[in-house]
Amino acid sequence: MKQRLRVLHLHRGGLWRAIALSVGLALALTGCVSDDSPSENPLRLSGQVQSRSVGVGNYKVELYASFSGDPAAWVLLGEATTSGDGSFAIDYALSDAQANQQPILFVEASSGAAMLASAIGTDNGAVGAPVIVNDRTTVATGNAFAQFISASGIAGDAIGMRNAAQMATNLANPVSGAVGTALSSSPNGDATSTLATFNSLANVVAACVAAQDRCAQLFAAATPPGGVPPVNVLQALSNIVKYPAYPGYPDSAADPIFRLAQAAPAPYPGLAARPTNWLLFLKVTGGFYSEQNPSNLLNGVGNIAFDAQGYAWANDNYEPQYSGQPTCAGLSLLRFSPSAQIVPGSPYFGGGLSGAGFGITLDPSGNIWTGNFGFEDPPCIGTPLEAPHNSVSAFRPDGSAISPATGFTQGKISWPQGTSSDQAGNIWLANCGNDSVTKIPDGDPTRAVNIPLGVLAAGALPNLKPFGTVVDLDGNVWVTTNKGNTVVVLAPDGSIIKTLGNTGGDPARPLLSHPIGNAADSKGNVWVANSDWLDAPCPDRSNVGPAKNPSITLFQRGSHDPYPGSPFTGGGITVPWGISVDGNDTVWVFNFGPDGVGVTPTTALTGISRFCGTDTSKCPPGMKVGDPISPPTGYLSNSLERITGGQIDRSGNVWMMNNWKQNPNPDLNPGSNSIVIMIGAAAPLNTPVIGPPVALVPVVPRKVLAAQLR
Structure with a gap:
C-alpha cells in the first residue's frame, strides 16, 4: 500500500493542519491480526537489493x-540470496504475540565487507509491498538508529526504536528506495546542504559496494x-x-x-566541499514551505519538551506573519509526532497563551505548562492585541486547556521565562519582570x-532578570539571573540556599556573564550558558553585552x-542560549547565531x-x-539560524x-519559522x-531465531 504525503491547509482564523503519513506507517496498515488469527501468520518480504x-x-x-515486548531481542526471521538482478524473497512467520508487538523489520544484505540495509x-510485522534496499536506505x-546500533545488531528502548523507524522514512522511502519526501522537499531539498550531505554518505556506501578495499577505508x-x-x-x-567531525x-x-x-x-x-561535520540537519516548518506568511504554523519557537511517547511540544513567541511585517504575541501550542509531523488537532489555542518564551515543561501527570512572556512587536503595544505578561498556561496531554482564558496569574507572575516542573509536580517560573520566582505547589x-x-x-x-530554571537531584531549583550575573539556588520549600556570582573570580574570565539557559546532568x-550578550527585554534591553567572551560554567x-x-x-x-545534557552526560550548547544581533549583517553560519x-x-580519550568535542567551528549547518x-x-x-532569523529587524517579525x-x-x-x-x-542485542521465541 502506498500513501502520498499530503498537506491539508485550512486558512486561519483557527487552524492550519498538516497531516503527514510516513511510508513506514502506511505499510503498517496492511493486514491487521484479528482475534481468531492462527497462532502463526505466514508472511513474505520480497524486494530488490540495489x-x-x-x-x-x-x-x-x-x-x-x-519486538517492543523484548527490546534486547535481535531476531532472525529468515534469509535468502539475491538473484542476478538483486531480487529476493523471504518467507517468515510470526506468532500472534510477536505480531502484536509492533515489530520493526531490518533487512541486511551483505557480500564480503559490503552491506546494504533498510528499516x-x-x-503487525507485515509488509504490503516489495521493498528496495539500497545506498539511501x-x-x-x-x-536514524545510530544510538541503537552495535556490533551485535540493533536494539534499544522500544519507543525510541519505533520512533527511529518513523524518522528514517523522512530520509529514505523503504518501499521505493528514493530520498524521503521530507528530505527532498522544501524547506529541505536544494535549500540546505542536508540533502547533499545525505547523498555524499550514500556515495560512501556505493563506493564500498563497488570495491571491497573502500569498505576497509x-x-x-x-x-x-x-x-x-x-x-x-x-x-x-x-x-x-556519534563522531561526526575529524x-x-x-x-x-x-577527512x-x-x-x-x-x-x-x-x-x-x-557535497562539493568538505563539511565541518557529517550530521544530518532536517528542517521542519510544519509543511512543505520556507517562506513566512500568516498561514504558517511556526514563528519564533522558543523551546521544546517531549512526552513519554516522544511527541514534541513547542511554543510560539509570535503569531505567524509575513517577513518584515509587525507581528503580535503567539497564541498557539504545537505538538509534533516523533517523526516531526504536525499532529492532527494541533496547534492548540486558548488557556491564556500569549507570546510564550523560553519556558515549557511537562509535569509528572503529563500536563504541559508554558510561561507567557508576552513577546510582541512594538506596533502591537497600545492596541487591543497588546499582550499581557503575567501568566502561565497549562494543557492536558490531549491538548485541551486547563488554565482559563487569562492563564493562571496567581503568584505575581511577571514576564515569565524558564518554566520547570520538579519531581513532586511543583511548577517553578522565573519572573524576568520583577526579580522573583513563582512556585505553584502540586x-x-x-x-x-x-x-x-x-x-x-x-x-x-528589574535588576536581576531571572531567566533559566532547572531542578537538581535534591529537588533544588537553580535560577539564572540574566542581568544580575548570578545563579540562585532555591530549596524545595522556596528558601534561598545560596546565590552564586563572580566574587573572587578572574574578571577576564567571569564565571557568569549574561547567563541564560541552564541544565542539570x-x-x-x-x-x-553564558551568552555574554543578552539583556532580556522584560521590558527594557539597555544592557546588551559585547558577545566577546561566551562560555559555559x-x-x-x-x-x-x-x-x-x-x-x-x-x-x-x-x-x-539553550543548553542540554544527553544520556552520556555530554553537553550540547545552542548558539543564538554566530554573534550578537547588530546593525551589520552577518554571513557566518550558526x-x-x-x-x-x-x-x-x-x-x-x-x-x-x-573540553570541547565539537570542532572550533562548532557543528555548522546552513539549516540553522x-x-x-x-x-x-x-x-x-x-x-x-x-x-x-540570522539578520532580523528586532522590531518587525524577527522570528524564524x-x-x-x-x-x-x-x-x-x-x-x-x-x-x-x-x-x-543501552541494550546489548541478543541474537535469536524466531522459532526460539515461539
Missing part, C-alpha cells in the same frame, strides 16, 4: 525483527578514537554520527569520509507563592562550587557546540571535563529552535525530562 540504482546479485539477505516500521537506517575512518573498528557498514555509519579541519585531505564520497563511482549529487494555582530574589522598588525596572551538577551539586577550570570555551561557542561532561569515560532552546528525544535526535533536527546525534534520554536527565540504558 546500489547506484542497479540490482546486485549474490548478496546474502537476512531479515531481522526487533521498516510495522504494526542504508544511510537512513544508520543515522570506511571501517578505518569510522573507528572511534581509541576504540575498535566497526564490523560492518551499518555500524560504521552509526559511528560517523581532526585537522578545514583540511579536506584529513577520509569526504575522500570516499568523492571516489568514482559517485552516483548521487553530493500544579495548584490557588496555592501559588511568590519568592523574591532581590529587593525591587515599586515600578522599578545525571549526577545533579548544573551547567550554565559547571557548578557542582553538593558544594555548589564552580568546577575547576570553569568557565569553558571553544568548540564553536558564540552566543550560547554552529552547535558540544562539550565533554562529568562522565569522561563517554568522551573521546584524553578529554577532561569541559538563531537558536534558543533545544532538547534530546528518546531516539537521540536533537531538536533545536530556529527562534530568530522552523525547527531543525540533528538526527541520531546524542545519547537518548528518557522522556519527559523532569529534574536531571535519565539516560535510556
Whole structure:
C-alpha cells in the first residue's frame, strides 16, 4: 500500500493542519491480526537489493525483527540470496504475540565487507509491498538508529526504536528506495546542504559496494578514537554520527569520509566541499514551505519538551506573519509526532497563551505548562492585541486547556521565562519582570507563592532578570539571573540556599556573564550558558553585552562550587542560549547565531557546540571535563539560524529552535519559522525530562531465531 504525503491547509482564523503519513506507517496498515488469527501468520518480504540504482546479485539477505515486548531481542526471521538482478524473497512467520508487538523489520544484505540495509516500521510485522534496499536506505537506517546500533545488531528502548523507524522514512522511502519526501522537499531539498550531505554518505556506501578495499577505508575512518573498528557498514555509519567531525579541519585531505564520497563511482549529487561535520540537519516548518506568511504554523519557537511517547511540544513567541511585517504575541501550542509531523488537532489555542518564551515543561501527570512572556512587536503595544505578561498556561496531554482564558496569574507572575516542573509536580517560573520566582505547589494555582530574589522598588525596572530554571537531584531549583550575573539556588520549600556570582573570580574570565539557559546532568551538577550578550527585554534591553567572551560554567551539586577550570570555551561557542545534557552526560550548547544581533549583517553560519561532561569515560580519550568535542567551528549547518532552546528525544535526535532569523529587524517579525533536527546525534534520554536527565540504558542485542521465541 502506498500513501502520498499530503498537506491539508485550512486558512486561519483557527487552524492550519498538516497531516503527514510516513511510508513506514502506511505499510503498517496492511493486514491487521484479528482475534481468531492462527497462532502463526505466514508472511513474505520480497524486494530488490540495489546500489547506484542497479540490482546486485549474490548478496546474502537476512531479515531481522526487533519486538517492543523484548527490546534486547535481535531476531532472525529468515534469509535468502539475491538473484542476478538483486531480487529476493523471504518467507517468515510470526506468532500472534510477536505480531502484536509492533515489530520493526531490518533487512541486511551483505557480500564480503559490503552491506546494504533498510528499516521498516510495522504494526503487525507485515509488509504490503516489495521493498528496495539500497545506498539511501542504508544511510537512513544508520543515522536514524545510530544510538541503537552495535556490533551485535540493533536494539534499544522500544519507543525510541519505533520512533527511529518513523524518522528514517523522512530520509529514505523503504518501499521505493528514493530520498524521503521530507528530505527532498522544501524547506529541505536544494535549500540546505542536508540533502547533499545525505547523498555524499550514500556515495560512501556505493563506493564500498563497488570495491571491497573502500569498505576497509570506511571501517578505518569510522573507528572511534581509541576504540575498535566497526564490523560492518551499518555500524560504521552509526559511528560517523556519534563522531561526526575529524581532526585537522578545514583540511579536506584529513577527512577520509569526504575522500570516499568523492571516489568514482559517485552516483548521487553530493557535497562539493568538505563539511565541518557529517550530521544530518532536517528542517521542519510544519509543511512543505520556507517562506513566512500568516498561514504558517511556526514563528519564533522558543523551546521544546517531549512526552513519554516522544511527541514534541513547542511554543510560539509570535503569531505567524509575513517577513518584515509587525507581528503580535503567539497564541498557539504545537505538538509534533516523533517523526516531526504536525499532529492532527494541533496547534492548540486558548488557556491564556500569549507570546510564550523560553519556558515549557511537562509535569509528572503529563500536563504541559508554558510561561507567557508576552513577546510582541512594538506596533502591537497600545492596541487591543497588546499582550499581557503575567501568566502561565497549562494543557492536558490531549491538548485541551486547563488554565482559563487569562492563564493562571496567581503568584505575581511577571514576564515569565524558564518554566520547570520538579519531581513532586511543583511548577517553578522565573519572573524576568520583577526579580522573583513563582512556585505553584502540586500544579495548584490557588496555592501559588511568590519568592523574591532581590529587593525591587515599586515600578522599578528589574535588576536581576531571572531567566533559566532547572531542578537538581535534591529537588533544588537553580535560577539564572540574566542581568544580575548570578545563579540562585532555591530549596524545595522556596528558601534561598545560596546565590552564586563572580566574587573572587578572574574578571577576564567571569564565571557568569549574561547567563541564560541552564541544565542539570545525571549526577545533579548544573551547567550554565553564558551568552555574554543578552539583556532580556522584560521590558527594557539597555544592557546588551559585547558577545566577546561566551562560555559555559559547571557548578557542582553538593558544594555548589564552580568546577575547576570553569568557565569553558571553544568548540564553536558564540552566543550560547539553550543548553542540554544527553544520556552520556555530554553537553550540547545552542548558539543564538554566530554573534550578537547588530546593525551589520552577518554571513557566518550558526554552529552547535558540544562539550565533554562529568562522565569522561563517554568522551573521546584524553578529554577532561569541559573540553570541547565539537570542532572550533562548532557543528555548522546552513539549516540553522538563531537558536534558543533545544532538547534530546528518546531516539537521540536533537531538536533545536530556529527562534530568530540570522539578520532580523528586532522590531518587525524577527522570528524564524522552523525547527531543525540533528538526527541520531546524542545519547537518548528518557522522556519527559523532569529534574536531571535519565539516560535510556543501552541494550546489548541478543541474537535469536524466531522459532526460539515461539
